[in-house]
Amino acid sequence: MSEKTAVLLLQMGGPDSLEAVKPFLYNLFSDRDIIRIGPAFVQPLIARFISLRRSRKVVEYYRQIGGKSPLRELTDQQAGELEKVLGANYRCFVAMRYWKPDTREALAAIRQEGFSRIIALSLYPHYSRATSGSSFNELERARTLSGKSFFVSYVRQFFDHPLYIAALAEKIEQGLSQFSDRNAVQLVFSAHGLPQSFIDSGDPYLDHIQATVRLVMERFKDVTHHLAFQSRAGPVKWLEPSTEEMIRTLGEGGCKSLLMVPLSFVSDHIETLYEIDIQYRDEAAALGITDFRRTESLNATPAFIQCLAELVRGAR
Numbered sequence: 001m002s003e004k005t006a007v008l009l010l011q012m013g014g015p016d017s018l019e020a021v022k023p024f025l026y027n028l029f030s031d032r033d034i035i036r037i038g039p040a041f042v043q044p045l046i047a048r049f050i051s052l053r054r055s056r057k058v059v060e061y062y063r064q065i066g067g068k069s070p071l072r073e074l075t076d077q078q079a080g081e082l083e084k085v086l087g088a089n090y091r092c093f094v095a096m097r098y099w100k101p102d103t104r105e106a107l108a109a110i111r112q113e114g115f116s117r118i119i120a121l122s123l124y125p126h127y128s129r130a131t132s133g134s135s136f137n138e139l140e141r142a143r144t145l146s147g148k149s150f151f152v153s154y155v156r157q158f159f160d161h162p163l164y165i166a167a168l169a170e171k172i173e174q175g176l177s178q179f180s181d182r183n184a185v186q187l188v189f190s191a192h193g194l195p196q197s198f199i200d201s202g203d204p205y206l207d208h209i210q211a212t213v214r215l216v217m218e219r220f221k222d223v224t225h226h227l228a229f230q231s232r233a234g235p236v237k238w239l240e241p242s243t244e245e246m247i248r249t250l251g252e253g254g255c256k257s258l259l260m261v262p263l264s265f266v267s268d269h270i271e272t273l274y275e276i277d278i279q280y281r282d283e284a285a286a287l288g289i290t291d292f293r294r295t296e297s298l299n300a301t302p303a304f305i306q307c308l309a310e311l312v313r314g315a316r
């Protein structure tokens with residue numbers, strides 16, 4: 001057995017072609033950790049119907065951002081950079097919850113290289129049952145199938161890690177420096193939405209998001225900020241206010257300079273590249289917001305990779 005430790009980066013994944021959009025959505029809507037549709041035995045049928053219907057609309061969004069999600073390339077890049085920083089005692093692998101490489105494939109690769117210890121590093125800073133919880137459950141199922149031959153440590157969250165806060169603050173500082181008058185800028189933290197029912201049943205996601213915003217804003221005391229939630233899907237009540245509502249309220253109130261700060265996902269994906277950069281930008285322009293910008297995603301920024309390395313080194 002190798003003395004090295006395997007680091008398994010857990011991410012949602014995204015379609016790697018337009019043909020993959022429908023099966024990717026099917027995998028997502030089949031997962032009862034993210035969405036519960038009726039009794040378990042009917043969910044696959046309903047998932048098939050919803051993924052077919054939604055894919056017709058969503059394919060067009062992926063087409064506009066280059067015909068696929070960039071999550072695979074970006075996550076591989078993060079894994080490669082992290083491996084360089086961690087040095088010879090670690091090897092990094094990637095497992096995507098709803099696309100390739102899936103968790104079973106990743107465990108097979110880890111086993112083939114002779115590792116018995118895994119650090120499961122969720123790339124969602126804020127814990128939710130819908131995201132990290134789902135990835136951990138999938139890992140546990142795959143580990144059971146493999147005869148529990150791996151010892152796994154979990155990095156569940158890092159919403160308040162000083163290096164994560166510093167990396168976000170660096171991006172905000174870069175964003176603010178692009179405006180001619182930073183005092184006129186309204187900062188909108190746009191976190192991914194979650195159905196209110198998750199929070200009501202004890203999910204810590206909202207508390208984690210609010211803590212990140214508070215910690216970051218300790219460094220920008222002179223800047224006005226707001227928190228809103230993007231990307232609703234389905235008819236239930238989601239966290240409020242929505243990012244669209246927030247942009248409308250600010251635009252109608254005379255705001256001209258707006259800096260969007262995407263929270264909840266550390267890499268670019270459809271919701272930064274399409275929803276913010278195309279859809280919200282158009283909506284903001286129609287409301288007279290003439291200077292609409294977004295902070296860069298953390299992706300493989302060195303300060304963020306240092307944060308991941310600290311999380312791995314501190315994992316028990």
Ligand SMILES: C=CC1=C(C)c2cc3[nH]c(cc4nc(cc5[nH]c(cc1n2)c(C)c5CCC(=O)O)C(CCC(=O)O)=C4C)c(C)c3C=C
Nearest residue numbers: 012013014015034035058069128130192233264265269270
């Ligand atoms: C079905 C309900 C959904 C919940 C709850 C949800 C929570 C949630 N999602 C992310 C991050 C990502 N979501 C992505 C895509 C995506 N998510 C949903 C649905 C829910 N998400 C759908 C249907 C899709 C597919 C795109 C679409 O149809 O709109 C992605 C990947 C995007 C990509 O680049 O391909 C990420 C990342 C978080 C953080 C979160 C809750 C906290």
Ligand SMILES: [Fe+2]
Nearest residue numbers: 192231232271
């Ligand atoms: Fe989403």
Ligand SMILES: [Fe+2]
Nearest residue numbers: 012192231233
């Ligand atoms: Fe999502």
